[in-house]
Amino acid sequence: MKRIYLLLLSALLVAFTYSCNPGTNGGNKVDFTAYPLIPKPVQIIYSHGHFNITENTGIFCPEKLEKTATIAAEQLGIKQPVNTGRKKKGIFLETDTSLNIEGYNLKVGRRKIEITGGSDAGVFYALQTLHQLSGFEGLPSDVPVVSISDYPRFSWRGLMLDCSRTFQSPEYLKKTIDRIAYYKMNVLHLHLTDDQGWRIEIKSHPELTEKGSKFHPEYNEPERHQGFYSREEMKDIIRYAGSKGITIVPEIEMPGHSTAVLVCYPELSCTGKMDDKIFPFFKGPGVTPDILCAGNEETFTLIEDVIDEIVEVFPSEFIHIGGDEAPKVRWEKCPKCQKRIRDEGLIDEKELQSYFISRVEKYINSKGRRLIGWSEIIEGGLAPNAAVMDWIGGAKEATEKGQDVVMSPTSHCYFDYPYTSINSERAYGFDPVKDLSEEQSEHILGLQANFWSHIDREPELVDKQLFPRLLSIA
Known part of the structure; x- marks a missing residue:
């Protein structure tokens, strides 16, 4: 049946x-x-x-x-x-x-x-x-x-579109908004920065889009795969989504997946040096060792400048800061990072990441917003008011502490994966609160499908990956 x-x-x-x-x-x-x-x-x-x-x-x-x-x-x-x-x-x-x-x-x-x-x-x-x-x-x-x-079972019924690895046009975003709104989904999470590009205008730091939104010419990437959204373009998309009951949640990756930032500001890396190239996903490492330097005060100055403008554009309750796949190899050898560990009384680089996330969270909270990040923000201790987007675990630990979680596991919700890995029936079979107590379940905000745009990069191919299994999220 x-x-x-x-x-x-x-x-x-x-x-x-x-x-x-x-x-x-x-x-x-x-x-x-x-x-x-x-x-x-x-x-x-x-x-x-x-x-x-x-x-x-x-x-x-x-x-x-x-x-x-x-x-x-x-x-x-x-x-x-x-x-x-x-x-x-x-x-x-x-x-x-x-x-x-x-x-x-x-x-x-x-x-x-x-x-x-x-x-x-x-x-x-x-x-x-x-x-x-x-x-x-x-x-x-x-x-x-x-x-x-x-009425909905969960308050968060979302889709993440990766706009960094491949730029998604405003027209395609609006088309996607029409479709997910039709099935009563209410969150569109836009992954706006990563190693492959910075996709949102920041007026105080124009280099981020002048340079950070473009692949290096040697890769001959088509223009449609790169670019950025102006503030006015994004405000228009947000208004359009809002008219259909959808909240746009922005994601600004930190401290890892920061090549696009470090190409513009190499002094914010631990080495102070950076290859002047933004590369397509399959033309470089999937996870780069160079991440934002946690011991450099200028890193936090940039982050705060960016957050100031993000909250001006996006009215969403949550600001997503990534936090995933941040290798600590540079921090381990960085004099500034090691000094930060000593000065703050931290044990190791995992606690340094917790310090980084907690500091950013305080700034986001000061703007009347909430921080959400991927599973790894739990490393070294979870920031006090942060919500977790569970892609590889963390829901049990976070909900036991009374903190909110959005379920988005690779096992059921990664729709860039082929249908042979996650077919529609498997997606429909996912229960976000399975194995959680009633009290823990109250902290599950909902669930979200994720689409990473490094394999299927054209709109018609994205559609084939999303539909029909995206309807399981509704």
């Missing part, structure tokens, strides 16, 4: 992704008895009859919901302007703060459709469910009489 459902699921997604035409049982009438909703609502009760949506169906709502209603009207194909037309037969939207903030109630009757959401996002998600019920075939369309109550 599960295999049959997965086949239906795959067929629906492929249809939506490439043609938005999943087929009906003749004309524009949907086969209600077999229609899958993704994700499956908490409660759904079908009844007899239908509501006929046409281009002239009115959508009526309070002023604060007009933007959401206009987006939905465009999706559905309704041409009647919001809050105009006959109220005797229409779609009525409202909010009720007693509901889960992302939850909703959807009631389809023969003469009207009533939607109540716990927030603008809840209303938006209800309208996505209505869109699925409409059958995508265009209008007019018969929607079944139904009562649906729904």
